Amino acid sequence: MAAGPLVDRLLGGLPAEAVLTDPDVTASYAHDMASFCPAGSPAVVVLPRTAEQVQHVMRTATELRVPVVPQGARTGLSGAANATDGCIVLSLTKMDRILEIDPVDRIAVVEPGVINAALSRAVAEHGLAYPPDPSSWEMCTIGGNIGTASGGLCCVKYGVTAEYVLGLDVVLADGRLLTTGRRTVKGVAGYDLTRLFVGSEGSLGIVVRAVLALRPKPPEQLVLAAEFASGAAASDAVCRIMAGGHVPSLLELMDRTTVKAVNDMARMGLPESTEALLLAAFDTTDPAADLAALGALCEEAGATQVVPAEDAAESEMLLQARRMSLVALEAVKGTTMIDDVCVPRSRLGELIEGVERISEKHGLTIGxxxxxxxxxxxxxxCFDASDPDESRRARESFDEIMALGLELGGTITGEHGVGVLKKEWLAREAGPVSMEMQRAVKRAFDPLDILNPGKLF
Structure with a gap:
């Protein structure tokens, strides 16, 4: 489809400022933050502000058989938001209104372009919390979080995005508007189409409104840092904590490579003598007592030092160090491939040891x-993208880590999604029967295969 007729049709239902055609501008929308993922050149970028405008885009795309790639803030790490040649990039960042916050029903109704952190701050004014908090929460959008079923630091206690999406308004491939789910606490009427869209990476429809569950705002959390002589010892502490019935609001691990990278970037003063740093937090009424019990378990597992934060400011400093980990690792060599392997907690130590072996085998830094x-x-x-041999070894090590995760009974992605990066691995994990059913679902919602084609499958 020539860009001229396509743009003319789009302008029939969109204001001129919402239709971008300058090649230098459209090129900036071509990809997300993933490495090793091909990206094409979009024919046009559109920035609608209403559901009706999104419907117009999808009707136009269906009539002209033009692929559409939905995008949020493009903070994704799997290539799910990457453009295909000649596509319409549908950026939802202008649909950024918080439509409703209801303290009685404990829900928020939002558009997809709302920034995660903005929603969290808005509901906090009502004594409420929206728990899912990806590390990119200051940049990522709720629509993107829904598309990838994202997680975050507090998932150990509060769960992931899928558990907070009660209902959706979705524009389908042909432009029809589908409403799924509910505003109520309970609801089992029919198939759970809401959950079907969560994690679908824009391949089934375009989310234009979401009803999200909220929780009462918890007390301010207090953080503890525990140093270990090995990743295996830190993993043993995690197992002891979970087996002991503790429910921390956060339980995060940073290895020595990551700690050094964060210190190099931000001079955080984290202990570089440790092989693994475990951060734990409680947001209970007596977090100090809970941390003391957790600290004792860390010492039983071999912690060389256990240091509880003295106050909220010190706790926030430790959390900030954790949040900047991936950015700091990117600075080590200039480029990173970020894996997202999730294994049973009981196998965590085996995965960490396996990654160490893979790092040594390929002569690469892997934090x-x-x-x-x-x-x-x-x-x-971490690798130098300008070095072909190093890039090859990076890709091989990435694949070996995913294979290791599957061998340990895990999954290839816990929260970043499949996108382009892990298409082959989805088929390996899911198996032929599951893939057949997933493709059938895709055909039912998008028979022309115009919604984010080339992703997932």
Missing amino acids: VVAHAGDGNTHPTV
Whole structure:
């Protein structure tokens, strides 16, 4: 489809400022933050502000058989938001209104372009909390969080995005508007189409409104840092904590490589003598007592030092260090491949040891940062993208880590999604029967295959 007729049709239902055609501008929308993921050149970028405008875009795309790639803030790490040649990039960042906050029903109704942190701050004014908090929460959008079923640091206690999405308004491939779910606490009427869209990476429809569950705002959390002589010892502490019935609000792990990278970037003063740093937090009425009990378990597992934060400011400093881990690792060599392997908590130590072996085998720096309480690890391969041999070894190590995760009974992605990066691995994990059913679902919602084609499958 020539860009001229396509743009003319789009302008029939969109204001001129919402339709971008300058090649230098459209090129800036071509990809997300993932490495090794091909990206094409979009024919046009559109920035709608209403559901009706999104419907117009999808009707136009269906009539002209033009692929559409939905995008949020493009903070994704799997290539799910990457453009295809000649596509319409549908950026939802202008649909950024918080439509409703209801303290009685404990829900928020939002548009997809709302920034995660903005929603959290808004509901906090009502004594409420929206728990899912990806590390990119200051930049990522709720629509993107829904598309990838994202997690975050507090998942060990509060769960992931899917558990907070009660209902959706979704524009389908042909432009029809579908409403799913509910505003009520309970609801089992029919198939759970809401959950079907969560994690679908824009391949089934375009989310234009979401009804989200909220919780009462918890007390301010207090953080503890425990140093270990090995990743295995830190993993043993995680197992002891979970087996002991403790419910920390956060349980995160940073290996020595990650700690050094964070110190190099921000001079955080983290202890570089440790092989693994475990961060734990409680947001209970007596967090100091809970941390003391957890600290004792860390010492039983071999912690060389256990240091509880003295106040909220010190706790926030430790959390900030954890949040900047992936950015700091990228600075080590300039480029990273961020894996997202999740294993049973009981196998966490085996995964960490396996990553160390893979790092030595390929002669690469691989930092491990993890939502340890969930078994969700982010082994991050640092490499020089201008070095072909180093790039090859990076890709091989990335694949070996995913294979290791499956061998340990895990999954290839806990929260970043499949996108382009892990298409082959989805088929390996899911198996032929599951893939057949998933493709059938895709055909039912998008028979022309115009919604984010080339992703997932």
